[in-house]
Amino acid sequence: MxxxxxxxxxxxxxxxxxxxxxxxxxxxxxxxxxxxxxxxxxxxxxxxxxxxxxxxxxxxxxxxxxxxxxxxxxxxxxxxxxxxxxxxxxxxxxxxxxxxxxxxxxxxxxxxxxxxxxxxxxxxxxxGAGELDGNGYRALLPDVPRLGGAARAVVAVGTGVGAAVVDADGAVRSSEAGHVSWQPVTDDEEALLRFVRASAGGPVVTVEQVLGGLAGFGHLYDFLSTRRDAGPGLRERVAERIASGGELGPVLTAAAGAGDGFARELLSLYGGILGQFLRDLLLVSHPEGAEVWLGGSVLQAPGIGELLVSDTPFRERMVCRGAQHADMLGRVPVLLITDRHxxxxxxxxxxxxxx
Incomplete structure (x- = not known):
């Protein structure tokens, strides 16, 4: 060719x-x-x-x-x-x-x-992830050793949420996992589900509607705003972004990285939902030996990957100790793709x- x-x-x-x-x-x-x-x-x-x-x-x-x-x-x-x-x-x-x-x-x-x-x-x-050298990604869980095989679950969060899985033999399978129904676990998540269902309509609330950079962050911001004040500075930046037709993901992740309390609370809710989604994806696609590779503009925002691990229930919800297969999930490395192309x-x- x-x-x-x-x-x-x-x-x-x-x-x-x-x-x-x-x-x-x-x-x-x-x-x-x-x-x-x-x-x-x-x-x-x-x-x-x-x-x-x-x-x-x-x-x-x-x-x-x-x-x-x-x-x-x-x-x-x-x-x-x-x-x-x-x-x-x-x-x-x-x-x-x-x-x-x-x-x-x-x-x-x-x-x-x-x-x-x-x-x-x-x-x-x-x-592309399979071709990256050490400069194209970094480990978010440095205490978890790499597994060395080809099997991986690849999830990207940008405007929407996408996922693909790579089998142990290297075969790549596409999915529409971002559009599966989202199942809340905590009381706060049940309240979020009712809020999104009321505001968005439709027969189901999908993972993308609570995690995506466009709809997800919009729903999370609006939901959390019913419970606490975002503050004038963040409210102004959000209003400007909405007026320009842009996604809220970059505004809210930047605010979380800068230590804004409202944005950090939003990110904590976000991290738990993302961890649960990865758990479900791993249990469906890989019974053993897979790695998680994360990418997309939302998760690649400066410092957000590390904040998800250190300041949210991301890993707790991904492993879900006490549930079936927590031992296997606790051995899953999580890598953040830093190469934006x-x-x-x-x-x-x-x-x-x-x-």
Missing amino acids: NVPEGVAMTARTDGPGRGLPRTGGAGVDVGGTKAHMRYPDPRTGEVRSVETRCERYDSLDDLLSDCFRLAGCVPRALVAGVAGRVLPDGDVHVTNRPAWPVFRRAAFAAAHGVDVAVVNDLVATAM VAAKGAFARSRSGM
Whole structure:
């Protein structure tokens, strides 16, 4: 699928990339907020990247076409890791871009003369995590030794919540685990469930509705605000973020990192729910020997991973001592992916290995 380094060909397409030079395989990560594409320079072979924001486009077709324009070349093969449920024919709807039409893989491929494969963005993240060196992640539980096998559960929290699992033989399986029903455990969580159900409606309250950077943090902030005052400074920052159409996750994680009492209480509630979600995911997907890899903009915010471990019931709820299999869960390492482009790197690696 790759052109030789230093060789530039001209794209033969009637689409927006007409006349641009050809390059080899490219990988793109498309979330609900932004997209990042990696590709080899068509003349030198040097790996380059472009990034853009999803809000600028009316469809995934437009976004990918513009990535080609920004890169100044059209790949011969493209692997797209997309935050959405991928259908058997590769069509996909970006979950947190509901106004976008369904992306039709075959039609886009034909219009641009590109071999296109579409995977869930967490599949791309899981593939990329397996390629990281020690500079791309750090251990959140340094007292728990690494297990050394391939098995892992990969969870990313950004605009939404995504998860994929890697079997012991290295096979990657996608999931829609962020959309499973959330089950409260504590009295505070039961009150949160009633609050979210009343405000959001719908037949179920999902994990994403209480953990995601968009809906989750909005619900947590509104719920906690019924119990205590957020304070004028935080209220103002939240109001500005809402007015601009942005997610509350970055505002509230930054406030928690700075020691804000309201934000720390919110993070404590958040950490318990996240720990419980990981416990459920591990028990369903891996009976023994797995590691947890965490990523996404919410969990990668400065200091948040360490705060989750030190100042919230995150680990307590993940292990759940006294319940079945607590011994196994207590041996599970938790690693935080610090490389923010891991999904694009995973997609890029797959594009260069024959799709």
